[in-house]
Every structure is written in structure tokens, then in C-alpha cells.
Amino acid sequence: MRIGVDIDGVVSDSYTFWLGELNRHYGKNVKEIHDYQMHLIFDVPWEDMNNFFIENVERLFMTPSPMPGARGALDRLRRAHQIYLVTARREVEEEITLRWLGLHKIPYDELMVVGDRNKAEVCLEYRLELFIEDYAGNAAKIAAAGVPVIILDAPYNRVDLPREVTRCYNWGQILQVINTR
């Protein structure tokens, strides 16, 4: 099976690290990211937070740990499936993404840095048969395109989703769901 896998919040535990860094930068004490639009939680303009990410790209993208169990699970999956990492990161962030993946020895077949492109379109173009995602907006779009989705639970994605979206709480569960399909 050709499996698409998102990076931030799925393979990389980015949000845990970013929450601490954003609290420090903005002098706040936000406890959890309950909205995927992080600038809304911190009550700052999108451009402002975007600049913070651009200016601190090295630290913000290289420091996060992998999500617990992600590396082992991807290793297992790759024995029987192809893993396409599909991220909305920008093209200029491809090099740093490759370095982080190498640093943590994340197993995958192909990396696709798609920026603003609709991930549902990417799924269809690359004939992906399953997608693992954490952003509810993407999950709904991908499911609507006919591709089953596993959503890795997070405070910011606890909304009603189509039946084609299966919620999992960790990578162990994701493996179970894939193996029993």
C-alpha cells in the first residue's frame, strides 16, 4: 500500500516544542494548542508568528523529538508498504527537513514538501491509498477525495470528522488499525 504520512504532529513532535518556544517569545503561558491556527491562540498577527518561524527556522525545526513510537512504527510499515512523507512545509525548509529525518533515522521512501498545495490533490496524483494526518482540515479534505485517513489525536483536531477518518491515540494504535484493514 502507498501510505502518505504528514510530518509535524505525526512524525515530529513539533507542537510540544513550539508551544514552549512561543510562550517564551510572546511572554505567555498557553497550556495546550487547541487551535491549529496557533497565531489565534497567542493573539498575534499571522505574519508576526510566520516571521518568528522564519527567523528561528534552525532551532524550531531541528530541536523537536520524533513522536513516541513513530520511528519504530514506520520501520515496521516499510517492510510491507511505501511511505510517502507529505508536508505543508515550504520548499526552503526541505533541506532542514531532510537533515532532521536523517538525524533521527526516520524510515521513509519519499519526501514531498508541498507547501500550500492541497494535500488531497497530492494524494490523488501519487495514488496514495491511506493518509496519516493530524490537521482536521486536511483529514476531511483527503477523506472527501476518497482516501481513508487515520488522524493522530491532538487537542486541536477534536472535531466531528467524516466516517472515513479513524482516530488513533498513538503510533501503536495506528499500526493495529493498518494491520487489521
Ligand SMILES: [Mg+2]
Ligand atoms: Mg501536521
